[in-house]
Structures are given as C-alpha cells and as structure tokens.
Amino acid sequence: MVDENQNGCLVVGEGVSLSGKFTVPDIASISGQIDGELSAREVLVGVTGVVRGKVTADILDIRGEVHQDLISKKSLFIRSSGRVMGNISYSEIEIEKGGDIQGTLTRVDSNIIDKSS
C-alpha cells in the first residue's frame, strides 16, 4: 500500500488515535482513529480505520468507517466492510455489496471542483 518512507504520506497504524487538521500531499493510510479534518490526494481507510470529521481527497478507498462529510474529487470506493455516514460529494462512486452508505449523496463534476479550489 504505502512504503515506509515515501514522501508526503501519512500512515496511521491500528490503535493510534489522532486529532486535528491534516493536510497530506500524497497518500493517507488510516488504520487507526482520526478526529478532525483530513485532506489528501488519496485516502485509504483500512478495516480498523475510523475517521470522524471532514475528509477531502481525489481518490478515496474505504474499508473502515467515515463519519460526517466526505468529498471525493475523482473516485470513491466503498468496500464491503466500509461504512460511510454523512454528506457525500463524489464524481465517481463504486460500492461493493455489503458496503454501508447513509446520508445525502451529491454528484459533482470533477472539473467544477478543480475550478473552485
């Protein structure tokens, strides 16, 4: 998934709990717990990962839990063990059978997001 010393990456191991605002230039791999705001190019939430707060990413791959706002500029994958609750904005979505999604879904054109940001 993510190399040990790759530039611009955040790896949160299982059992680790963080809170605050995180800006990750590349990949954020979350197997622990995060409270707060997380923005990255790519967010991978592992089976044991829990994120409470606003998550913004180009590519989101969710096997764990995400509460509150979720903004995906490119692709959003919710795997069979994934649970997402809250407001979801996406440009492309894929949910595996067993994946859980609750809240309001809005589709946004990826070009529009790029222009506004």
Next chain:
Amino acid sequence: MFGSKKIEENVAAEDGMTADSLNDEVDNHDLMAPESIATMSIKPSVISEGFTINGDIKSEGQLTVDGTIIGEISVDSLIVGVSGSVGGVINAKIINVKGSLSGKIHCHEIIVGGRSIVDGELTYSAITIQRGGLVKGNVNKS
C-alpha cells in the same frame, strides 16, 4: 360445457408439468438463493421499450422495464433496463438498475449498474454501486 372443462383440465395438467420441470431445473442449482427460486416460478412481466405506463403496478414476481413507468410499484424483483425509466414510489425486494430510477425507493437489495441513474430517497439493506453509476439524494440503510 364438457368440452371446455376438458380443456381446462388439460391446461391444468400442462401447467403442473411445466411447474414440475421448472422445479427440477431449479433443484439442480443448489447455489441459487431461495428468493430467486420463488421469483422463477412466476413468469416475468415485461414493459418493452417505447411503452409508457402511468399507474400502479403490483406483482409477486419479476418486472422488467425497458419502457417508462410512473406510479406506485410493488414487486418482488425489479429490473430496469438500459432504456428503462421508473419513477414514483417503488417497493421491491431486489432492484437491478441499468437505466434510470427515481422517487421514493424502498428495497432489500439494490444493484446500481454503471451508467445508470438513481435519484431520490433510497432505503436499502444491501447496496452495490458499480463504477460509473450515479446516485443522488438521501440514502438510508434500513
């Protein structure tokens, strides 16, 4: 009168035979879910392309829609084809969408295919969205 009775008996016998042969066929597929067996015993209803219905539909079996339906729909299994469009209050055990579906949707399982559009209030127990599928509105797990 006698003649017609005889015909009825013949029809009944034939129905019995086809049902039996169908069951035999089904028994061979051990992997099949019980729901799909129940669905198979009733012939599917089809709303073809270019056909538009404004009204309510109730069925214990399968409904395939390639045309347009607006109204209250209560079926066991709903398949919306690529050219199909269904809107209104929809109640179904299994929904497979390849076209467009809108309104208040209540189902056990929903499969949203790529290139399909689901818009409205959706309540489900199991959901699958294939890549490219578009879902708008409120989504709730029951």
